[in-house]
Amino acid sequence: MIIIFATQKGGTGKTTLAIAFANYLSGISERKLNVFDFDFQKSFYHKWREDEVLDIPKLYEVEIIGDNDTQAFPDLETIIELRDNEDINLFDLAGTLDVKYSDLLIYSNFIIIPFEYSDVSVKSTLVFVNVLGQIESQADRIFIRSKYDKSFKYLNQEGMDAELDRYGKLLKSPVFKRNCLQTIDTRKLTYEQKYAIRNPFNEIICYINETLDTTI
Ligand SMILES: Nc1ncnc2c1ncn2[C@@H]1O[C@H](COP(=O)(O)OP(=O)(O)OP(=O)(O)O)[C@@H](O)[C@H]1O
Ligand SMILES: [Mg+2]
Secondary structure, three states: OOEEEOOOOOOOOHHHHHHHHHHHHHHHHOOOOOEEEOOOOOOHHHHHHHHHHHHOOOOEEEEEEEOOOOOOOHHHHHHHHHHHHEEEEEEEEEOOHHHHHHHHHOOOEEEEEEEOOOHHHHHHHHHHHHHHHOOOOEEEEEEEEOEEEEOOOOOHHHHHHHHHHHOEEEEEEOOEEEHHHHHOOOOOOHHHHHHHHHHHHHHHHHHOEEEHHHOO
């Protein structure tokens, strides 16, 4: 199966959540987990390499794709094969839309879209959803409130939630803004980090299991 962390807004927490999700899954899933860093910044991959000094065994391999001008996938069959096999193939994408992502966005199983309540983020989230519609993406969309701050009241939160609900699954639990997530590494989750992500991630896993009638 293919699970992607993507949106067209930079800095919303895609990479942080992708690392946390990969770490969390590797602790609870029997399936093989493969991570693909499809962002020119290669933040996930660099962190994973940096973490080699930690003296903690690695939880998964991370592969860079789409680097230079070489095509990320030789053909469509490669993507379909990643989608249809039993492994969990997790992709971290850049915060910019690019035509090189189209096939992956079209044929993946799930796109996890982190968003924040701000005028800018709201707009880009809706633009991104619109693009997914235009390219006729078959993927299920999962919206996750990222860096959520309980004390901040976004005036149009209800309107935004209703809008997103029409386009996919809006998770009930947010990922709160937490300092402990700013120091995440690719080898473990601390108790605090697990506590910060456990509710929304369990919702994601339940949703995936229900949708595909499987257990990941
Ligand atoms: N829940 C959170 N609480 C506090 N800080 C967070 C949280 N999530 C992400 N951050 C911080 O926000 C910044 C941006 O996060 P991250 O790099 O994960 O976003 P991104 O969407 O992958 O960005 P890009 O579009 O550049 O790839 C980082 O400094 C990260 O540590
Ligand atoms: Mg990133």
